[in-house]
Amino acid sequence: MVQDLSTLTAFIDGEPHRFETGDTLLNFIDRHKGRGFVPTLCDAPQLEPYGACRVCSVEVALQADGPRRVVASCHTPIAPGMHIYTESQKVRRLRKNIVELVLTDHPLDCLTCEVSGNCELQTVAAKVGIRGVRYPAGANHLDRAKDRSHPYMTSELSKCINCSRCVRACDEIQGQHVLSMHGRGFNAKIIKGLDQSFADSECVSCGACAQACPTSAISDVFFSKSIEATKKTRTVCTYCGVGCNLNVATKGNEVLSIQAPVDAEVNHAHTCLKGRFAFKFYNHKDRLRKPLIRQSDGSFKESTWDEAYDHIVANLTRIKNEHGGNAVAGISSARCTNEENYLMQKFIRHVMGTNNIDCCARVCHSPTAWGMQKSFGTGAATNSYEDIEHTRCVMVIGANPTEGHPVTGARLKQHIMKGTPLIVIDPRKIELVPYAKHHLQLRPGTNVALLNMFARCILDAGLVKTEFVRKRCENWEEFENGLKALDLAELEKITGVAVETVRAAAIEYASAEAAMSFHGLGVTEHEQGAKTVMLISNIAMMTGNIGRPGVGVNPLRGQNNVQGAADMGCQPHQGAGYFEMNDLDVQKRYTDFYGTPAPTEPGWKIPQMFDAAIEGKLKALWLMGEDVVQTDPDAHHVRHAMESLDFLVVQEIFMTETAKYAHVILPASSFLEKSGTFTNAERRVQRVNATVKPLEGTKPDGQIMCEILQRFGFPQADYTPDGVLAEIAKIVPFFKGATWENLGDQGLQWPIKEGGIDTQIMHQEQFARGKGHFHYFDWKESTELKTNGAEFPFILTTGRILEHYNCGTMTRRTGNSEIVVQDYLSLNPADAQRKSIRTGDRVRLSSARGEVELEARVTDEVKPGILYTTFHFPEAMVNNVTGQGCDADTMCPEYKVIAADVEFVSAGKPKKKRMMEMV
Ligand SMILES: Nc1nc2c(c(=O)[nH]1)N[C@H]1C(S)=C(S)[C@@H](COP(=O)(O)OP(=O)(O)OC[C@H]3O[C@@H](n4cnc5c(=O)[nH]c(N)nc54)[C@H](O)[C@@H]3O)O[C@H]1N2
Numbered sequence: 001m002v003q004d005l006s007t008l009t010a011f012i013d014g015e016p017h018r019f020e021t022g023d024t025l026l027n028f029i030d031r032h033k034g035r036g037f038v039p040t041l042c043d044a045p046q047l048e049p050y051g052a053c054r055v056c057s058v059e060v061a062l063q064a065d066g067p068r069r070v071v072a073s074c075h076t077p078i079a080p081g082m083h084i085y086t087e088s089q090k091v092r093r094l095r096k097n098i099v100e101l102v103l104t105d106h107p108l109d110c111l112t113c114e115v116s117g118n119c120e121l122q123t124v125a126a127k128v129g130i131r132g133v134r135y136p137a138g139a140n141h142l143d144r145a146k147d148r149s150h151p152y153m154t155s156e157l158s159k160c161i162n163c164s165r166c167v168r169a170c171d172e173i174q175g176q177h178v179l180s181m182h183g184r185g186f187n188a189k190i191i192k193g194l195d196q197s198f199a200d201s202e203c204v205s206c207g208a209c210a211q212a213c214p215t216s217a218i219s220d221v222f223f224s225k226s227i228e229a230t231k232k233t234r235t236v237c238t239y240c241g242v243g244c245n246l247n248v249a250t251k252g253n254e255v256l257s258i259q260a261p262v263d264a265e266v267n268h269a270h271t272c273l274k275g276r277f278a279f280k281f282y283n284h285k286d287r288l289r290k291p292l293i294r295q296s297d298g299s300f301k302e303s304t305w306d307e308a309y310d311h312i313v314a315n316l317t318r319i320k321n322e323h324g325g326n327a328v329a330g331i332s333s334a335r336c337t338n339e340e341n342y343l344m345q346k347f348i349r350h351v352m353g354t355n356n357i358d359c360c361a362r363v364c365h366s367p368t369a370w371g372m373q374k375s376f377g378t379g380a381a382t383n384s385y386e387d388i389e390h391t392r393c394v395m396v397i398g399a400n401p402t403e404g405h406p407v408t409g410a411r412l413k414q415h416i417m418k419g420t421p422l423i424v425i426d427p428r429k430i431e432l433v434p435y436a437k438h439h440l441q442l443r444p445g446t447n448v449a450l451l452n453m454f455a456r457c458i459l460d461a462g463l464v465k466t467e468f469v470r471k472r473c474e475n476w477e478e479f480e481n482g483l484k485a486l487d488l489a490e491l492e493k494i495t496g497v498a499v500e501t502v503r504a505a506a507i508e509y510a511s512a513e514a515a516m517s518f519h520g521l522g523v524t525e526h527e528q529g530a531k532t533v534m535l536i537s538n539i540a541m542m543t544g545n546i547g548r549p550g551v552g553v554n555p556l557r558g559q560n561n562v563q564g565a566a567d568m569g570c571q572p573h574q575g576a577g578y579f580e581m582n583d584l585d586v587q588k589r590y591t592d593f594y595g596t597p598a599p600t601e602p603g604w605k606i607p608q609m610f611d612a613a614i615e616g617k618l619k620a621l622w623l624m625g626e627d628v629v630q631t632d633p634d635a636h637h638v639r640h641a642m643e644s645l646d647f648l649v650v651q652e653i654f655m656t657e658t659a660k661y662a663h664v665i666l667p668a669s670s671f672l673e674k675s676g677t678f679t680n681a682e683r684r685v686q687r688v689n690a691t692v693k694p695l696e697g698t699k700p701d702g703q704i705m706c707e708i709l710q711r712f713g714f715p716q717a718d719y720t721p722d723g724v725l726a727e728i729a730k731i732v733p734f735f736k737g738a739t740w741e742n743l744g745d746q747g748l749q750w751p752i753k754e755g756g757i758d759t760q761i762m763h764q765e766q767f768a769r770g771k772g773h774f775h776y777f778d779w780k781e782s783t784e785l786k787t788n789g790a791e792f793p794f795i796l797t798t799g800r801i802l803e804h805y806n807c808g809t810m811t812r813r814t815g816n817s818e819i820v821v822q823d824y825l826s827l828n829p830a831d832a833q834r835k836s837i838r839t840g841d842r843v844r845l846s847s848a849r850g851e852v853e854l855e856a857r858v859t860d861e862v863k864p865g866i867l868y869t870t871f872h873f874p875e876a877m878v879n880n881v882t883g884q885g886c887d888a889d890t891m892c893p894e895y896k897v898i899a900a901d902v903e904f905v906s907a908g909k910p911k912k913k914r915m916m917e918m919v
Pocket residue numbers: 239240241364365397398399400401403404405425426427428430442443444445446447519520521522523556557558559797798799800801802803804805806896
């Protein structure tokens with residue numbers, strides 16, 4: 001049918017243009033005439049229309065010569081055939097009057113104010129033609145105190161024009177509700193919390209309000225400098241797997257400030273405080289700036305790059321000749337780009353000749369990759385962040401997105417606040433719990449028992465989508481029989497969660513039109529980690545929640561590029577593109593491609609590497625950007641392994657706990673100084689663009705790997721990001737259509753077909769492996785859970801906090817360390833009373849491996865008998881107490897269950913910090 005064009009046309013100052021359903025007048029004008037064509041003040045593209053200031057007023061008529069009326073364009077919906085007049089005398093006069101009144105209550109130097117380049121009010125004033133203010137009153141609120149209490153957030157509310165953009169940003173983007181408009185009329189003013197300072201309020205310093213403020217009434221400590229910027233570069237955040245896009249303002253080699261692009265599909269003008277503010281590590285005095293070689297007396301000596309490379313080539317050649325390539329291993333970095341990871345595994349496999357290559361996915365989401373491959377055929381998120389807008393039920397299992405993936409966490413929160421039911425499965429009352437309809441507060445280490453109950457309740461309620469199961473899946477009977485044989489009363493005892501509580505949540509999930517699950521390390525870092533992942537997959541399949549918008553199984557992958565590191569082959573069993581290294585056809589394929597034989601023997605996983613080092617079988621280890629001494633479990637054991645090595649190369653940006661054991665340290669460049677790609681948790685391959693030159697003395701990891709390949713005589717071209725990406729596209733099938741150019745600003749989600757056609761939702765017609773496979777498993781008590789008893793009566797579980805990132809080398813060297821100064825031990829008030837421990841006291845946390853001292857935080861976030869802490873500070877070294885238990889299928893460590901005890905050490909007062917007080 002031919003559509004009547006008039007139904008989709010409206011007129012801007014007499015010119016016809018097509019509009020889209022749902023457009024406001026302003027969206028329509030912005031799209032065709034550019035943002036700023038009609039002046040705005042209270043409107044911002046990242047916020048909902050508000051219609052308060054009316055600066056965006058236009059005249060409209062339903063016919064060309066029909067009667068006109070004045071409307072605020074930002075919140076007036078468009079109608080077919082409408083005529084919009086953007087510059088009539090009437091609206092010009094109106095705009096001018098409004099802006100003049102606004103200026104009257106604004107510092108009088110406004111029109112010559114030095115932040116001019118950053119002040120939208122000034123731009124708007126110029127646009128509407130104001131050169132001076134007629135009214136004498138002027139600047140009534142100049143007495144408002146400046147707030148300089150916070151390391152990042154500042155306010156100077158005398159500049160405030162009451163447009164409420166900051167309040168709306170806090171509500172609509174972050175969902176923190178810290179800012180509000182207080183008082184009426186002339187006395188109306190913005191307040192933080194209960195009229196507190198930024199530092200004392202509940203502000204999580206995401207900076208959305210500062211970015212939204214038109215006048216810098218609320219700003220951040222870096223923003224005012226950005227008017228000196230000579231360049232703005234779009235790149236991708238280095239911290240978590242969300243993959244936020246960043247606009248980095250620089251002047252020469254100095255990073256001035258970071259803002260979030262409004263058009264970014266991943267983060268829509270939002271970031272957390274790490275992405276926006278925690279960049280000052282990049283030129284910190286502690287950055288490694290020279291290669292270091294260990295001398296015979298144990299000290300490090302600075303060297304040239306040539307000397308360091310010669311030393312490495314001599315030692316690795318010697319070890320390879322004496323002990324074979326399998327005496328060498330590499331651990332690559334999920335903080336580094338795809339290209340860098342790809343090159344590292346190429347070096348280890350095709351120069352050292354061994355499959356001993358692994359990455360931090362081992363200690364993180366390796367059970368996800370493995371389990372989802374078994375269930376669906378692909379070890380990656382099935383859907384996209386965008387699907388959050390389409391889902392009718394959210395289930396968060398063992399993930400704490402408001403701390404670990406804050407931009408996704410905030411997006412989830414927004415969706416949930418609009419009425420979508422949320423199920424949280426977590427032993428702790430995480431920040432999302434007050435928003436949840438169902439909180440299944442299970443005993444740590446009992447996921448399989450709980451999710452088996454969950455699946456059984458779906459079965460009992462008759463909510464299985466039998467048609468989907470029959471057509472698209474296999475092995476259902478085994479799973480069904482397993483479920484039928486369960487003893488629910490026993491599982492209730494094991495998990496500590498009542499069957500009826502589980503049933504209500506299971507019915508909620510199974511009867512929703514579209515239900516979406518997100519999971520994290522509370523699922524994977526257990527002895528039954530991969531099994532839990534398969535069980536989550538079973539539950540999605542039995543309810544038909546796969547292959548369409550708003551559903552799926554969505555691991556919140558951890559590091560900025562952990563998805564990519566595994567995609568690129570940094571795992572011992574699978575090469576670039578997930579081909580099994582023990583398959584003869586695969587070996588031939590890689591051998592032909594690289595021109596050197598692909599190694600055939602299975603490689604070691606990280607924990608096996610450490611054991612092999614201690615046994616003397618592993619002689620040399622090359623570590624690129626991973627601080628295993630601080631972050632791998634049972635640090636005593638890891639230190640022992642490091643000490644046992646003949647030769648350790650550490651390629652780092654800081655002197656980490658691990659680097660202290662190195663024989664050679666290579667100073668690398670950080671993400672701000674190099675180009676390549678990162679792949680986020682929704683399989684989105686995005687371009688990382690250098691914002692400044694490499695810090696003097698350092699080299700980007702990609703360049704280091706290319707130079708090393710060349711030093712070993714491998715015919716490797718010099719590093720270019722597009723060149724290496726082109727090579728990857730030739731060997732990794734799901735990168736086939738990826739080119740540096742077609743990744744563009746937003747990136748592409750793999751599988752990427754030729755021509756740059758990407759994939760938002762996987763497994764739509766059939767699963768990557770053909771049929772979705774059901775697996776059944778009984779719950780098994782882990783070794784640590786068995787140890788939990790008289791000697792170690794507590795279960796410790798560990799995780800992270802918003803302000804710090806993993807080993808903390810970076811965030812501890814930024815203003816974040818003024819907000820959170822140490823790791824804390826959370827314990828329940830009942831336990832605290834029994835042990836005479838108060839918030840702020842020093843306590844000793846012990847396990848069968850060792851003990852550490854921490855500051856106590858008494859909170860009902862954890863149930864009695866449960867302890868919680870983070871692992872970000874080397875001073876505490878929490879991994880001295882974690883153990884060697886691990887996932888049976890992938891060897892992912894059991895960081896989430898540690899049999900422990902806690903004792904009072906000395907009384908203390910709580911230090912300055914953010915206290916996440918729970919309900
Ligand atoms: N701010 C910040 N963000 C980060 C990181 C960081 O260090 N700091 N690290 C990044 C990395 S590498 C990763 S992998 C991600 C991790 O992000 P998440 O997966 O969210 O990680 P965690 O906080 O370790 O653990 C998640 C939750 O698992 C719960 N849990 C513990 N035991 C169990 C259990 O037996 N069952 C269930 N169902 N839940 C359990 C914990 O209470 C915790 O709330 O975050 C990334 N983002």
